[in-house]
Amino acid sequence: MPGRIIRVFRFCLWVVLGAAVPAAAISVPGGAAQNAVARGAYLFAAAGCAGCHTRVKPKGRPLAGGRRLDTPFGAFYPPNITPDPGHGIGRWELADFIRAMRQGRGPDGTLYFPAFLYPSYSGISDADLGDLWAFLRTVPAVAVTGPGHDLDFPFNLRVLVWPWRWLYFEPGVWRPDPNRSARWNRGAYLVRAVGHCGECHTPRSLLGGVDPDRELGGNPKGPEGKRVANITPHRKKGIGDWSESDIASYLLDGGLPDGDLASGAMVEVIEDSTSRLTESDRRAIARYLKSVPPQDGN
Ligand code: HEC
Ligand code: HEC
Structure with a gap:
């Protein structure tokens, strides 16, 4: 008692x-009986996406661009991932989303910095990524662009993500x-x-x-x-x-x-x-x- x-x-x-x-x-x-959006909302919470992609002080619109993340390499500003076609990821297809999460690559081949935690998210199953995507499509679109990353030289060079990936990143669904x-x-x-x-x-x-x-x-x-x-x-x-x-x-x-x-x-x-x-x-x-x-x- x-x-x-x-x-x-x-x-x-x-x-x-x-x-x-x-x-x-x-x-x-x-x-x-549950639909993909509800399952996606659950995964979205479990994966903590909002924590980085929504600004806290002052409070920002959900997923319209995140808080400053200070790291030993400089500051990252997570981008707008709402369905806005110009400022967010509104023009993406499911395949683009899966490539970003699993391979850490953008639709145009951009190599993402691992501050977007794809080394972990790479393990999320296709079915779960599909649900997560269904949920992300339901978030209101917001037409704002956040500040770009403010990284110290030479970490601002995306080409350096190549050797990093070679050393530390193994894409693949968790088995x-x-x-x-x-x-x-x-x-x-x-x-x-x-x-x-x-x-x-x-x-x-x-x-x-x-x-x-x-x-x-x-x-x-x-x-x-x-x-x-x-x-x-x-x-x-x-x-x-x-x-x-x-x-x-x-x-x-x-x-x-x-x-x-x-x-x-x-x-x-x-x-x-x-x-x-x-x-x-x-x-x-x-x-x-x-x-x-x-x-x-x-
Ligand atoms: C953003 C960074 C971060 C993530 C992600 C994170 N943790 Fe933590 N965790 C911390 C910090 C910092 C502490 C120490 C908190 C404290 O001192 O009270 C902690 C403490 C803990 C503790 C208590 C340990 C102790 O001795 O007091 C447990 C258990 C724990 N985390 C489990 C988890 C689990 C399970 C996950 C994944 C679902 C997780 N954490 C994800 C930062 C994180
Ligand atoms: C620890 C912070 C953090 C977390 C948690 C996080 N992200 Fe990100 N995310 C970032 C950063 C930083 C970038 C930018 C990477 C770059 O510029 O290379 C990013 C980029 C992205 C992009 C690419 C956007 C574009 O315009 O190219 C998508 C999509 C994305 N994140 C989705 C998610 C989803 C979905 C989750 C939850 C499953 C999530 N993120 C969790 C930090 C985070």
Whole structure:
């Protein structure tokens, strides 16, 4: 019973602190009666697209161009991805969208900077990309162009994306592991492809590639140069003493097992993405996190 009271208290605190009420779970994915747009809306939340493509201060129109993303290479301004034909991606076809997400290339062959997280999104299935596309078509078109990226030389040279891709990028749909349960596979897909958890939680090399041998092992320099926690099952450095329920509950309301609350970049991830997932998907993520090799970093 005290546990429940603490939980309710924590939840109230969360709401008072201005975080979203996590009750807005968007309907269950996959049901036959559901249409592509609803499934796409769910994936859109799970993938956190709005977080980058919508300006926060001052509040911008949805997906009309994003907030400034400061990185060691300079500042990126995510573009307008509303269906406006001149300023957004209104002239695109589904195939263009799939190429952008899976291959990191624009319709004219532009090589995208990996700040658009296609190294992760590449794993999203064709069916899910189709649903995501159906949803994106329903967002109101907005006729504005954001500022271009403001990158330091030589990172402003798109040709440099070539060697980067050669070193770090392997396009391809994420494939389930037939030796694992459906829940594990769902969790792995959500963590690695859709939810792109490793983009923040896995350490990177000097050139900004995530290190596959230290998956989720914590990142000393994440967004805004801040430390990002190790979320592998390492007992001391990671979250080895969290149960699956602890993880699922953190992803719902940001409450840590010790009663503390999430802070930093994770607040927005919880608010915009993980709190909006179904309980079953949060559990799947927890199942997968408990299974990755423990890392002793960070
Ligand atoms: C971490 C920030 C971030 C997230 C999250 C993100 N994007 Fe982007 N996105 C970018 C940046 C930066 C670019 C510009 C890349 C470039 O100029 O090379 C971009 C470019 C794009 C483009 C190409 C637009 C054009 O005009 O060529 C599309 C389409 C796109 N993003 C869709 C999405 C979708 C859909 C999601 C969610 C599944 C998403 N993005 C999530 C940062 C992000
Ligand atoms: C935009 C960057 C970012 C993304 C994406 C992200 N996280 Fe986090 N995460 C953080 C930061 C920063 C912290 C540390 C928060 C704190 O100190 O309270 C954190 C903390 C956590 C913690 C708590 C760890 C602890 O010891 O307190 C868990 C669990 C977690 N994240 C899981 C996930 C999962 C699962 C995903 C993918 C669905 C994810 N995160 C995606 C930035 C991110």
